[in-house]
Amino acid sequence: MNSYQFLLNLAIILLSTKVLGLVTRKFHMPQVVGALLAGVILGPAMLGTLHETEFLDKIAEIGVIVLMFCAGLETDTKELRKSGKSAFIIALIGVIVPLIGGFAVSQFFNRPELIPSDANGSLFLQNMFIGVILTATSVSISVETLKELGKLKTHSGNAILGAAIIDDVLGIIALTIITSVADPGVSLFVVLLKIAAFFVFSVAGGILIYKLFSKWSNQAERGLQRHAIAAFALCLIMSYIAEKYFGIADITGAYIAGVIISNTQKSQFLTSKFDTLSYLFLSPVFFASIGLKVELPSMTASIVLFAVCLTLIAILTKVVGCGLGAKLCGYKNYQSIRIGVGMISRGEVALIVASKGQQLGLLGSNFLGPVVIVVVITTIITPILLKPVFRLGPNVPFNEAKLGENYEEVSKYRQ
Secondary structure, eight states: OOTTHHHHHHHHHHHHHHHHHHHHHHTTOOHHHHHHHHHHHHSTTTTOOOOOOHHHHHHHHHHHHHHHHHHHHTOOHHHHHHTHHHHHHHHHHHHHHHHHHHHHHHHHHOSTTTOOOOOSSOHHHHHHHHHHHHHOOOHHHHHHHHHHHTOTTSHHHHHHHHHHHHHHHHHHHHHHHHHHHHOTTOOHHHHHHHHHHHHHHHHHHHHHHHHHHHHHHHHOOSOHHHHHHHHHHHHHHHHHHHHHHHOOOHHHHHHHHHHHHHTSTTHHHHHHHHHHHIIIIIHHHHHHHHHHTOOOOOOOHHHHHHHHHHHHHHHHHHHHHHHHHHHHTTOOHHHHHHHHHHTOOOHHHHHHHHHHHHHHTOSOHHHHHHHHHHHHHHHHHHHHHHHHHTTSSOOOOSOGGGGOSOHHHHHHHOO
């Protein structure tokens, strides 16, 4: 392949995601849907114009990291602290219900007379692994949609963010339990210890970084570009440390870095800079790359039926599980629906888990196609559903800027 082909590929991705984004907006859908469809249409599933490359994968990885860093920058920390306990309950129930649902569907179909499996592990572990895949949540899709709708700094938006971060940790624990049973080389105790150590490190390091960054910001009114560079470096370092030393997803480290910086004086300036970077280049590549991953094998009627059932279960269990958790925590009905819908998307998280299952022999080739279908449909349907569900509930009667600085008064209208 011509060494400069990547330039043309990037140009095609940027133009196609924007054009299809405008088309989907005409149909009153978020533009992120258009970006996802661009990848599906141009990828191996349809036209075959573009294919996955290592370069695009790396750019997409940076894209999702910056996207989650921006989410951290725009997080209302007061609201996040208030919703911490609720987020844990929402995430816990939102993991348990899909785990049970995925296991039940897989147990019914994972039989030689229906779908023969070429996996090496026991049937019980194979079925449990399908459930583990459904526990995943890819909050990046919801974040982009909520930002587009201007609903990221709401009670529901903060609950989705908080629950998704905890969901990531719980998913890692569930994955570790399954893999430790299948692979004696994995120590469950060590993994749990690393997770606990990461959050201790995040709190201690976050306090130190916040004080240093705030002091530097107060002393340096000029050269604001240096603040953006330092913030970006912190984002990448936190992402690296989370993944490399603690086994936590890099996007979790990026989100925490954003939350740390969000409380400094220069947070608004930094948000504007990173939003521009994300919008112009990184986000289109990331969302298109998800579509490029769609390459389904030939499937029998049983596999197609399994894919349909698994997709329905994937959607319903997140809505019911997370919505029930939100309701138990005192959220109103319309807020519970918003939170449940916001947690539907599986995205790249489920693909990573599925890849791990293939390596361990817990996911047969006949089951990979349905998993990809679940990822694609839940990723596309989440932004489509988020827009109407955020119309539910009371309308803000006037500009909340007129409400003054009183947080409680403002938050009352941030529904």
